[in-house]
Amino acid sequence: MLEELVGSTWHRFITKRADTLFPDEIVYLDEVRHTAGIFFRALGGEGGLRVENATDSDVYAKRTLLQRIAGVGDKTQYAWRDEETLRLPESIALFPARQLNLDLYLWLTALSVVKVEQGDWITRNQYRTARTLELWPGLKPKYSMLVAAHLAQRPKPGQLSEGEAQQELAIRSALLDTSAQTRLQYAKRPPQPVVLWLHPSPPAVEFNSTKPIQDPDLTDSTQTKKQTANQKRKKAHRTDMPQGNDGLMSFRLESLWSWGEYSKVDRTSTDDDDDDAMQTADDMDNITVAQDSEATASKIKLDLDLPASQYDDIVLGEGIPVDEWDYKTQLLQKKHCRIIEMTARDIEAIDLPKKLQSQARQIRRQFEILRPQRHWLNRQTEGTELDLDSYIHFLSDRKKGHVNSDIPVYRNLRKQYRDLSCLLLADLSLSTDAHVNNTSRVIDVIRDAVFLLSEALSVTGDRFALHGFSSRNRNHVRFYTIKGFEDNYTNDIRGHINAMRPGYYTRMGAAIRHASHLLEQEATSQKLLLIITDGKPNDLDKYEGRYGIEDTRQAILEAEKKGLQPFCVTIDEKAEDYLPYLFGKNAYVVIKNAAELPIKLPLLYLRLTR
Numbered sequence: 051m052l053e054e055l056v057g058s059t060w061h062r063f064i065t066k067r068a069d070t071l072f073p074d075e076i077v078y079l080d081e082v083r084h085t086a087g088i089f090f091r092a093l094g095g096e097g098g099l100r101v102e103n104a105t106d107s108d109v110y111a112k113r114t115l116l117q118r119i120a121g122v123g124d125k126t127q128y129a130w131r132d133e134e135t136l137r138l139p140e141s142i143a144l145f146p147a148r149q150l151n152l153d154l155y156l157w158l159t160a161l162s163v164v165k166v167e168q169g170d171w172i173t174r175n176q177y178r179t180a181r182t183l184e185l186w187p188g189l190k191p192k193y194s195m196l197v198a199a200h201l202a203q204r205p206k207p208g209q210l211s212e213g214e215a216q217q218e219l220a221i222r223s224a225l226l227d228t229s230a231q232t233r234l235q236y237a238k239r240p241p242q243p244v245v246l247w248l249h250p251s252p253p254a255v256e257f258n259s260t261k262p263i264q265d266p267d268l269t270d271s272t273q274t275k276k277q278t279a280n281q282k283r284k285k286a287h288r289t290d291m292p293q294g295n296d297g298l299m300s301f302r303l304e305s306l307w308s309w310g311e312y313s314k315v316d317r318t319s320t321d322d323d324d325d326d327a328m329q330t331a332d333d334m335d336n337i338t339v340a341q342d343s344e345a346t347a348s349k350i351k352l353d354l355d356l357p358a359s360q361y362d363d364i365v366l367g368e369g370i371p372v373d374e375w376d377y378k379t380q381l382l383q384k385k386h387c388r389i390i391e392m393t394a395r396d397i398e399a400i401d402l403p404k405k406l407q408s409q410a411r412q413i414r415r416q417f418e419i420l421r422p423q424r425h426w427l428n429r430q431t432e433g434t435e436l437d438l439d440s441y442i443h444f445l446s447d448r449k450k451g452h453v454n455s456d457i458p459v460y461r462n463l464r465k466q467y468r469d470l471s472c473l474l475l476a477d478l479s480l481s482t483d484a485h486v487n488n489t490s491r492v493i494d495v496i497r498d499a500v501f502l503l504s505e506a507l508s509v510t511g512d513r514f515a516l517h518g519f520s521s522r523n524r525n526h527v528r529f530y531t532i533k534g535f536e537d538n539y540t541n542d543i544r545g546h547i548n549a550m551r552p553g554y555y556t557r558m559g560a561a562i563r564h565a566s567h568l569l570e571q572e573a574t575s576q577k578l579l580l581i582i583t584d585g586k587p588n589d590l591d592k593y594e595g596r597y598g599i600e601d602t603r604q605a606i607l608e609a610e611k612k613g614l615q616p617f618c619v620t621i622d623e624k625a626e627d628y629l630p631y632l633f634g635k636n637a638y639v640v641i642k643n644a645a646e647l648p649i650k651l652p653l654l655y656l657r658l659t660r
Contacts, residue, residue, distance in 0.1 A: 064120045070203070076143035077151040079103060084626070086159045090136060093186065095163045097631045098377065098596045098603070104129060104137040105253070111242045112205075112214065129158040130249035133378075134596040136162055144245055145199050153192045154245065160189060161248060172224050172232055175247035180228035196246055197225050204242060213237030366391040366531070372560045374524065377600035387524045387560040393531055394549035399541035402505065403548075406498060406648070410505040413652050417506040433460030470659055471513040471535065471572035475565045476500060476550065477583035478518040478530065483552040484584075486644040492584050492621065497550050498648035499582065500532075504547065506652040508539040512659070513574065516543075519561035520553025523591045527560045528553055535572065558587040559601035562616070566609040578658060579609055579616045582651070584644075586628055603632050617658060619651060 079086075079101075087101045104127040117123035127139035138158060142151040164178040164185075183190055201222060207215040216235040221244060224232045234241070371385035402410055428437045441459045482493040500516060507514045516532035532546045533539065562581070569577050587598035606616050618633050621644040629638045639654060641647050 061120075064116065065122060067116050067120070069120075069122060071143040072146050073143055075146060075148040075151055076141050077148060077155065078141045079138055079155070082152065082155050086136070086138060086155060087627070089156055090159050090163060091631075093160055093163045095136070095159075098599050099131065099134065099136045100596075100627060102135045102137050103127075103140045104249075107249070109243060110240050112210070112239050126243045126245075128243070128247075128249035128252075129162060130252040131162045132252065144203070147199075150196065150199055154196060157189065157192060157196055157246065158248070160186060161246075170233070171247075171250040172220065172234065175244070176224050176228045176230075176232075178248065179246075183228070193246075200244075200246055201225065211238065214239060214241070217241040363392045363394050363528075363530070366393060369525075370564065372527070372563050374559060375601040375604035377597065377604075382604075387527055387557065389527050389529045389560060389564045391529050391531060394546060394551075397542070397545045397549055399545045400548055401541060402501060402544060403498075406501055406505075409649065410502055413502055413506045414509045417509045417652070417656065428461045429458040430460045431458045435461050437461040468510065468512055468659070469575045470578070471515075471569060471574040471576070472507070472578040472580055472655070472659070473515045473517065473535075473565055473569040474500065474503065474580045474582065475561060476516070476518040477556055477558070477581070477585075478520045478528075478550060478553045479556040479585070480520070480552050480554055481556075481585050486621075490645060491552075492644060493550060493552050495621075495644050495647045496582055496584075497547060499651040500547050500550070501544070502648050503652050503655060504533070504539055504543070506655065513572065515568065516547065517565060517568075518550055518553075519557075520555060521557035521560070521589050522554045523589060524557065524560070524593075527557050527564075529561060529564055535568075555589040555593075556583070556585060556587050556598075557589040557593055558583070558598070559605040562602065562605040562609060566605070566612060566614055569614055570612050576659070577614045578655075579614050580655070580658075581616065581618045582647075583618065583620050583622070585620075585622050586625075599628055599632065606632060615658075619647070619654065621647060 083101050091097050106125045109126050113123045129138050160182050161178050164181045166174045166177050207218045214237045220232040223230045369388040369390050372387045374383045374386040444457045444459050485491050513535050515535045518530040521527040533543045587602045609616050618638040621641050625640045
């Protein structure tokens with residue numbers, strides 16, 4: 051115990067003395083992530099990029115004696131960006147003023163907007179800096195204060211060797227004058243990191259043509275259970291899976307005269323449920339990933355195995371070709387996806403579930419105000435009865451000698467209808483199999499919400515259709531018809547709603563395009579495309595990340611051009627990161643408590659269409 055006490059005390063003391071940060075003034079990325087995203091897009095940055103934590107980078111510059119003893123100062127986090135993400139440091143505590151640390155986040159965000167492909171590290175960042183200050187001169191005061199604060203912390207050239215001093219002078223000159231011609235001289239050690247610049251050599255994004263390392267057969271809930279959330283990003287590289295036949299074996303010579311038994315056991319990889327894999331990964335600076343040819347036993351999941359045709363849902367046709375947007379080429383790929391129209395097998399007509407009947411009665415009473423009603427229309431040229439007020443005015447005018455035979459003196463009884471069509475599109479991906487509480491899954495609350503909304507719309511008389519979707523790849527986007535516009539809401543339709551179940555993945559763009567085509571055929575003046583989902587777009591074949599986001603956004607823009615009104619209802623807690631880019635500021639709602647979806651969905655519809 052005494053040794054541990056002395057060791058921990060020494061560690062805290064030497065680390066505190068060696069640390070050059072200001073922990074009391076620290077700013078975390080989570081505090082400014084939303085602001086940085088808005089700022090990046092406001093300056094002209096690509097809207098589809100996500101703001102994520104940067105990875106640790108090695109620092110080989112000269113360290114002080116205290117830093118070497120404490121083992122600090124050998125890592126830093128640079129800002130950089132790739133095709134899908136803007137990566138910023140996990141936290142910044144470099145300056146003694148919190149406002150300066152916050153301004154550094156905004157400066158790095160602005161610097162990331164400017165693209166440059168050629169030149170060395172200094173030249174690229176000089177160009178970015180000059181261009182940023184030229185485009186947004188309001189940043190000049192902040193940049194000047196950041197440069198002054200950073201130069202005060204950099205090593206003095208007089209305290210460095212000749213080569214390192216020349217490097218430091220070049221960096222100082224580039225920071226103060228973005229037009230100065232500078233280049234780095236060779237030195238024994240590289241210079242200290244420049245926190246006002248982007249990464250000198252950002253990690254290359256590797257695209258592997260093989261199957262994903264992450265097992266697609268695991269549900270989101272299983273993935274969450276297996277992997278504790280860890281927001282800190284790690285450096286990584288790919289390698290081939292070890293075969294287990296290489297290595298070094300050591301032995302003592304006297305063992306030649308002993309007897310032993312040999313068992314062929316491959317221990318190149320382990321699968322121990324008792325291992326804290328997340329803790330092990332957290333302790334590693336660099337993680338190597340390899341793809342094994344065999345599945346790990348604990349990850350076997352049969353839910354995604356394709357059922358035999360006699361058990362699968364019923365396919366209604368050969369498939370409908372649908373376009374898909376490729377944001378890299380900025381082209382719409384014609385007939386790139388295929389919609390497979392399906393209906394559930396073995397449907398049984400049912401009454402409304404008893405647990406929903408009380409709520410349904412309340413909702414129907416609320417929606418009765420929208421029921422088509424008969425109204426008298428006065429001052430008509432033709433009608434079933436006289437409009438007494440108009441007729442009295444007519445008699446008065448005639449008595450005064452002002453006779454006009456065109457005065458409308460009739461009234462007519464007419465029934466007014468709401469000129470509205472709504473198509474509800476439900477996400478039936480495998481992630482909806484996750485539980486929201488001890489009694490219900492996501493698919494259960496979506497099913498209940500569809501029940502209650504249908505009960506409400508059956509009262510109003512609004513034209514509505516119900517569809518669901520999931521996908522397995524671009525050639526297999528399953529599109530379920532639960533209720534068409536021409537179908538009456540009956541116990542058979544309730545049976546189709548009750549048959550809703552989790553499917554595969556979420557190729558949302560293709561489903562929205564097909565749903566838009568169906569809704570476009572309606573003759574009503576208002577056309578609402580209501581989308582219910584629990585996560586962002588994803589699928590097996592390159593539909594992850596920005597590709598799926600951009601395709602979905604393009605599908606929504608196409609729907610709006612057709613005169614449709616897309617609106618998204620989601621229970622995804624992270625939806626604020628991507629839904630504003632997809633649907634706009636006022637065309638989505640995030641329901642924090644998923645269990646409240648059945649009650650809130652009809653009320654939301656009432657607000658959208660009243």
